[in-house]
Structures are given as C-alpha cells and as structure tokens.
Amino acid sequence: MGKLRTGLIVAGVWVTGLMPLATEAAGLAPRNVVVGSSGQGVSTSYAVNATTATAASIGSVGFQICGAPTGACVTPAGVVTTSATLAAQSPGGFSMVNGSNGAPYITRTAAPVGAGTAMSFTLGSITNPSTANLSYFVRITTYTGTDGATGAVDTGTVALSTAQPVQLTGVTPEILVFCVGTSIAGNCTTVSGSTIDFGDFSPTVTRSGTSVMQAQTNAANGYAITVTGTTLASGVNTIPALATQTGSVIGTSQFGLNLRANGTPALGADPSGAGSGTFSGAYGTPDLYRFASGDVVAAGLAPTNANTFTSSYIVNIGGAQAAGVYTATMTYICTASF
Amino acid sequence: MVVGLVVCAGLSPVAQAAGQLTSRNAVVSTSAGGATGVAYTIGFTLSGSQSLGSIKFEICDSPVLTTACAGTGDSSGASLGAATLGSMSLGLGWSVGSQTGASASGTNLVLTHSAATLNGAASVVLNNVTNPSASNKEYFLRISTYTDAAAAAPAYPGTDFGAVAMDTANQIVASGVMPESLVFCVGTSGTDCTNITGSAVNLGVFSPTATNTGTSLMSASTNAGFGYAITLHGTTLTSGSNTIAAMGTQSGNSGGCTPSCSAATGVAQFGTNVRDNATPNVGTDVSGLGTATGFGGYNTPDSFRFFNGDTVASVAGVTKSNVFTNSYVVNVGGDQAAGVYTATLTYICTATF
Numbered sequence: 001m002g003k004l005r006t007g008l009i010v011a012g013v014w015v016t017g018l019m020p021l022a023t024e025a026a027g028l029a030p031r032n033v034v035v036g037s038s039g040q041g042v043s044t045s046y047a048v049n050a051t052t053a054t055a056a057s058i059g060s061v062g063f064q065i066c067g068a069p070t071g072a073c074v075t076p077a078g079v080v081t082t083s084a085t086l087a088a089q090s091p092g093g094f095s096m097v098n099g100s101n102g103a104p105y106i107t108r109t110a111a112p113v114g115a116g117t118a119m120s121f122t123l124g125s126i127t128n129p130s131t132a133n134l135s136y137f138v139r140i141t142t143y144t145g146t147d148g149a150t151g152a153v154d155t156g157t158v159a160l161s162t163a164q165p166v167q168l169t170g171v172t173p174e175i176l177v178f179c180v181g182t183s184i185a186g187n188c189t190t191v192s193g194s195t196i197d198f199g200d201f202s203p204t205v206t207r208s209g210t211s212v213m214q215a216q217t218n219a220a221n222g223y224a225i226t227v228t229g230t231t232l233a234s235g236v237n238t239i240p241a242l243a244t245q246t247g248s249v250i251g252t253s254q255f256g257l258n259l260r261a262n263g264t265p266a267l268g269a270d271p272s273g274a275g276s277g278t279f280s281g282a283y284g285t286p287d288l289y290r291f292a293s294g295d296v297v298a299a300g301l302a303p304t305n306a307n308t309f310t311s312s313y314i315v316n317i318g319g320a321q322a323a324g325v326y327t328a329t330m331t332y333i334c335t336a337s338f
Numbered sequence: 339m340v341v342g343l344v345v346c347a348g349l350s351p352v353a354q355a356a357g358q359l360t361s362r363n364a365v366v367s368t369s370a371g372g373a374t375g376v377a378y379t380i381g382f383t384l385s386g387s388q389s390l391g392s393i394k395f396e397i398c399d400s401p402v403l404t405t406a407c408a409g410t411g412d413s414s415g416a417s418l419g420a421a422t423l424g425s426m427s428l429g430l431g432w433s434v435g436s437q438t439g440a441s442a443s444g445t446n447l448v449l450t451h452s453a454a455t456l457n458g459a460a461s462v463v464l465n466n467v468t469n470p471s472a473s474n475k476e477y478f479l480r481i482s483t484y485t486d487a488a489a490a491a492p493a494y495p496g497t498d499f500g501a502v503a504m505d506t507a508n509q510i511v512a513s514g515v516m517p518e519s520l521v522f523c524v525g526t527s528g529t530d531c532t533n534i535t536g537s538a539v540n541l542g543v544f545s546p547t548a549t550n551t552g553t554s555l556m557s558a559s560t561n562a563g564f565g566y567a568i569t570l571h572g573t574t575l576t577s578g579s580n581t582i583a584a585m586g587t588q589s590g591n592s593g594g595c596t597p598s599c600s601a602a603t604g605v606a607q608f609g610t611n612v613r614d615n616a617t618p619n620v621g622t623d624v625s626g627l628g629t630a631t632g633f634g635g636y637n638t639p640d641s642f643r644f645f646n647g648d649t650v651a652s653v654a655g656v657t658k659s660n661v662f663t664n665s666y667v668v669n670v671g672g673d674q675a676a677g678v679y680t681a682t683l684t685y686i687c688t689a690t691f
Contacts, residue, residue: 029563029691030563030564030690030691031690031691032562032564032688032689032690032691033688034686034688035686035688037571037684037686038522038684038685038686038687039684068517069517069518069519070515070517132523132524132537133522133523133524133525133531133534135519135520135521135522137517137518156691157517157518157691158518158689158691159517159518159519159520159560159562159689159691160520160689161520161521161522161523161687163522163523163524163556163684163685163686163687164523164524164525164535164536164537165524165537165572165682165683165684166524166526166537166538166539166554166664166682166683166684166685167537167538167539167680167681167682168539168541168552168575168666168680168681168682168683169538169539169540169541169678169679169680170540170541170542170543170544170550170575170668170678170679170680171542171543171544171677171678171679172543172544172577172670172674172675172676172677172678172679173543173544173676174676175545175546175670175672175674175676176672177545177546177547177672187546187547187603187604188547189547215672216546216604216671216672216673217672217673218672218673218674218675218676274604274605274671275672275673302673303672303673303674303675304672304673305546305604305605305671305672305673306546306604306671306672338676
C-alpha cells in the first residue's frame with residue numbers, strides 16, 4: 001500500500017507544478033510524527049521519524065503539512081511554519097528553510113544516507129491547525145537536491161490529528177468536617193450513637209464510658225474543639241467535676257474526662273488519623289481527668305486532615321452520694337478559623 | 339473485476355445430416371481477451387445412443403459448420419494447442435488425442451478413447467486454453483462427435499454437432515486509494531468522531547468524605563501498520579500554588595501504586611483510567627470494532643493514575659474505531675486548600691506508518 005500511495009503522491013506533486021520527478025520515490029517506513037501538543041492552534045514541536053528506503057546522497061528533506069494525504073497540498077487553516085526551527089536532527093548538518101508556510105524543508109550539502117537509516121528531525125515552533133479534532137497530514141520527502149524540491153528519493157505521508165484539550169475543573173470549598181458520636185468506623189459518614197450508659201455507680205468501682213469525635217479542616221488557622229455542659233446531676237444533686245487534672249479515686253465523687261489511652265482505669269484511646277490535630281494539655285495526660293465547661297479539649301493549629309479523638313469519661317462516687325439517675329449532656333463545638 | 343461467464347445463446351445451424359448436440363454451453367474461468375490458462379467447462383448432450391470414439395472441439399470465427407473454421411477474425415489468437423483435459427463426465431479413458439494451436443484455420447483439440455456406446459449429457463473441462471486476443475469479441479466453440487478415435491468417421495461434422503457462442507470481455511478495473519489515515523478526537527459527549535464534542539469536565543465541589551468523578555471521551559482509528567499510541571499530557575489539578583496529588587507511582591508509564599492507585603476519601607488524589615469502575619462507579623470499558631485497549635496502569639478497573647506523558651491507550655496494528663471513556667477521580671483531605679482547581683489535559687495520538 002505504501003508504494004502505491006507513494007506513486008500517487010508523486011503524481012500529485014507533478015500536477016501542482018513542482019519539480020517533476022524522474023523516477024518514482026520509494027516509501028519511508030516506518031515513519032511517524034510525534035507532536036508536542038495536539039491542541040488546536042498550539043505552537044509546538046514536531047518530531048519527525050522516518051526510515052529511508054533508498055541509499056542516496058541527501059541534500060534536503062521536505063515537510064509539507066497538508067489537509068489531504070494526496071493531491072495538491074492545501075495547508076490547513078491555522079498552520080504556521082514560517083517560524084519553524086530545527087531543534088534536533090539525525091543525520092546532521094541540516095539547517096531550516098521556513099520561508100514557505102506549510103512547506104518547510106531542511107537543507108545541507110548533500111551527503112550519503114544509507115538505506116534503512118532511521119532519521120529523526122525535531123521541528124520546533126510549528127503552529128497546529130486551528131480546528132480541534134482535525135485529521136491532517138505531513139508529507140515527508142527526501143531529496144538529492146538542496147532546495148527541498150529536486151530529486152525526490154524517498155517519500156511518506158503521516159496522518160496526524162489535533163485533539164480538543166479537556167479542561168477539568170473542580171472546587172475545593174472551605175472545609176470543616178466535624179462529627180461526634182459513640183462509634184465511628186471510618187470518616188464522619190460512619191459515625192453514630194449519642195448516649196453513654198455508665199450503669200450503676202458504686203463507691204467501690206470506677207464507672208467509665210467513651211464517645212468519639214472526628215475533625216478536619218482546611219482553615220488556615222486550624223480548629224479548636226471545646227466541650228460544654230454540666231457535670232452529672234440528678235435534680236439538685238451533682239457529682240463534682242474535676243476542676244484540675246486528677247487521677248481516678250474510688251470512693252470519692254468525681255466526674256472527668258480526657259482524650260488519651262488510659263491505664264487506670266483501662267479506658268480510651270489516643271488520637272488517630274492522618275491529621276495534625278491533637279488533644280489540649282488539660283485533657284492530654286493519661287489517667288488524669290478533668291471537666292470544665294468551655295474548655296478546649298483538642299485543636300489543630302493549621303489545615304489538617306482527619307483526626308479521631310476518643311473522649312474517655314470516668315465517674316466515681318462516695319458512699320454518701322445521693323441516689324438518683326444522674327445525667328449530663330456534653331456538647332462539643334469545633335470552631336475553624338479561616 | 340469481471341469474470342466472464344459466457345453461455346451460448348442460440349443453436350447453431352446444422353447443415354449436414356449429423357445429429358444435434360443439445361444443452362450446449364461453455365463456462366470460462368475468465369473472459370479476458372488474450373487470457374491464458376483459462377479453464378473451459380463445456381457441457382452438451384448427445385442426440386441419442388451412439389458409438390462414441392472421439393470428440394472434437396474447435397474455436398472458430400463462425401458457428402456454421404459449412405464455413406471454414408477460420409482463426410483470423412474475432413477468434414484470432416485463441417488456442418487449444420496447449421490445452422489439457424481436466425475431466426470428462428461421460429464414458430471412461432478419455433485423453434487428448436490431437437490438438438492444434440492458434441492458426442488461420444482456427445484451433446482444435448480432439449479427445450479420444452476406446453469407442454463405446456454412450457448416451458446422455460457430458461461435461462468436459464479443458465484447462466490451459468488461450469482466449470482470443472481481442473476483448474469484447476464474439477467467437478464460437480464447435481463440438482463434434484465421432485465413432486472413431488481420430489475424429490474422422492463419419493466425416494465432419496461427425497455423428498453429432500453443435501456450437502456455442504462465446505465472447506471475450508473487457509476487464510473492468512476498479513481502483514481507489516486508501517491514504518494514510520488517523521482519525522482521532524477528544525470531547526465530553528458523543529459516540530464517534532463525527533459527533534464527539536465538548537471540552538469541559540466539571541468535577542464539582544470536592545469533599546474529604548466523598549469522591550468526585552468526571553469523564554471525557556476519545557475515539558481513534560488508523561490504518562498505520564504499527565498502530566497508534568495515545569499519550570496524556572498536562573498537570574494535576576491545581577489552584578494557584580496548591581495542587582491535588584497525582585495517583586500512582588510518579589514515573590513514566592509506571593505500573594506502581596505508591597502511595598496509592600485506589601480511590602480513598604479524605605486523601606488528596608487525582609487520577610484517571612479508561613475502564614468501567616465500581617469504586618467509584620464511573621466510566622465504561624472501551625467500545626467499538628477496533629482492537630485498541632487501555633494501556634498499563636490505566637487499564638485496570640478501580641485503579642487510577644496520572645503522570646504527564648504516559649501512554650493511556652494503544653494498539654499495535656491497524657484498527658477500526660474504538661471509543662475510550664477517560665474517567666477522572668478526585669479526593670481531597672480535609673486540609674486541602676480552598677480554591678478552584680483546574681487541569682488541562684491534552685491527549686496526543688501518534689500513529690506509526
């Protein structure tokens with residue numbers, strides 16, 4: 001097929017009035033053109049690779065950019081080659097002649113090139129056709145003459161196509177993802193639960209429970225999580241909150257929490273996750289608990305991915321603690337500063 | 339191309355007392371003028387039971403037995419001189435007894451065998467016949483039967499006689515050129531390169547708890563002997579100096595997945611592939627009559643990557659059209675800086691002829 005088509009190209013060149021070819025040129029193969037960009041109207045590079053079929057003294061190589069593979073060469077709209085450069089070459093010794101738009105050629109003092117020689121020429125600053133998704137063609141011909149027209153030796157056509165660039169767009173908004181519950185399996189879409197049952201309080205046993213919360217933000221100044229609420233209360237009776245970080249003491253009425261993995265009692269977990277958020281100092285010592293409404297319990301000082309915090313609660317009572325159902329509602333507030 | 343099938347259209351006159359061969363025809367393997375090596379499949383039916391020792395075939399300018407079998411007119415150049423017997427359906431032991439090549443007195447061939455009483459239809463295949471030289475010329479095949487082996491008794495035209503009209507014919511040469519072809523297009527909707535349009539893919543509002551997706555399309559076909567490769571060019575999603583990390587090992591056409599090729603919420607990721615994915619549910623597999631496929635790390639469902647210059651699809655030879663769906667996935671961590679993120683992706687299809 002290549003040789004048949006080649007013959008037709010030769011005929012076409014003759015018809016357009018260029019130098020008649022004394023003999024039919026052979027086919028350059030394999031051949032391709034690797035463009036730097038396929039975008040319409042883009043100025044880019046054309047790396048032309050072609051292997052010769054015929055041993056000859058080559059003085060020039062022509063590159064016609066055409067709208068059709070055969071027949072008269074009509075340069076596709078938008079193509080500009082008058083600023084074309086020769087950025088790389090093999091074999092060497094060539095220089096660019098770009099005076100005729102759509103038909104640059106490279107020239108040198110004719111020198112032998114063997115059959116089967118893999119040639120490679122990178123032409124710079126060629127403007128693609130202005131139409132997207134357009135097939136067009138580069139006709140490549142080697143010549144014995146130095147004028148890009150005389151003494152055709154090998155020829156070959158390569159089909160190319162512009163392609164519509166794809167523009168991807170998305171928005172990252174201001175982000176604060178925060179959730180609270182009693183269990184979480186992954187991110188905040190999996191959080192659930194809202195109640196903690198401490199069971200029956202006893203002056204001889206520490207009662208405990210946990211809740212979880214997760215936070216992440218792209219706020220430049222990070223976030224702070226505060227805890228608000230009242231200590232456990234039953235009517236007018238309360239279990240005193242630990243105003244300072246204090247260990248769990250059986251037989252003493254106390255209610256407190258922290259965000260660590262504790263040993264006494266065995267309770268809770270340290271923060272997890274890829275983020276940089278962490279517990280605050282007042283709630284960050286294992287086995288020491290505290291509760292003061294409005295305290296900051298955790299914070300991230302900068303944009304941070306998700307961290308999961310486990311809030312561990314402990315309850316002790318003295319033997320005189322009034323009977324009753326004691327409840328407390330803890331509300332965590334995450335404030336991001338953008 | 340035309341293969342001539344020429345069948346006699348009329349019965350020839352029989353001037354003498356010979357019986358008439360009926361159901362005569364001759365099918366040629368080509369009707370081209372001057373064609374050599376032509377097979378003639380000749381059919382006829384004897385007029386009745388007869389002692390049959392030989393059969394003579396002549397190619398002549400005229401079917402009329404009283405007219406000399408000249409080979410100077412339209413049948414000029416025809417020759418049975420090198421013809422061979424392919425087969426004979428009636429009787430046994432047939433062979434070429436004598437034959438003459440092209441001449442002014444026509445050309446002939448005699449089939450002979452030990453005389454036997456025969457009746458009915460016969461089908462003879464003569465191979466390596468040369469047609470008359472000129473095209474679109476009518477000529478005639480004369481057939482006569484004899485009791486002896488030398489085609490002499492009874493005298494010409496023998497026991498039975500018949501002729502078949504034939505014609506050489508001009509050969510119609512249909513030709514066209516299939517040039518180098520590469521049809522390639524990129525867009526966001528459509529079914530093939532006649533209607534694929536669009537350029538914008540809106541990936542929506544990113545979230546650390548959900549994966550955002552989008553798709554574009556590309557279609558390619560080529561007659562390049564070495565096929566084509568489609569490469570992907572561009573940068574990852576960017577907003578000012580902020581970027582969303584590209585997925586997969588960041589080296590050209592790597593099959594590696596460091597840190598990850600799987601979509602995961604809460605982690606900054608941008609990747610693409612050309613498959614039908616379930617996690618997330620986006621994209622379709624390649625379609626069309628072509629043989630191209632996705633390439634490397636872009637050809638596994640639920641596995642995504644992005645690296646500038648990578649090959650995303652290819653084929654090693656000529657191929658009809660395929661349509662690829664490019665699926666894009668985006669995840670962000672909670673710390674991803676707010677902003678409008680964009681990426682311009684350019685696909686380049688390089689065919690090697």
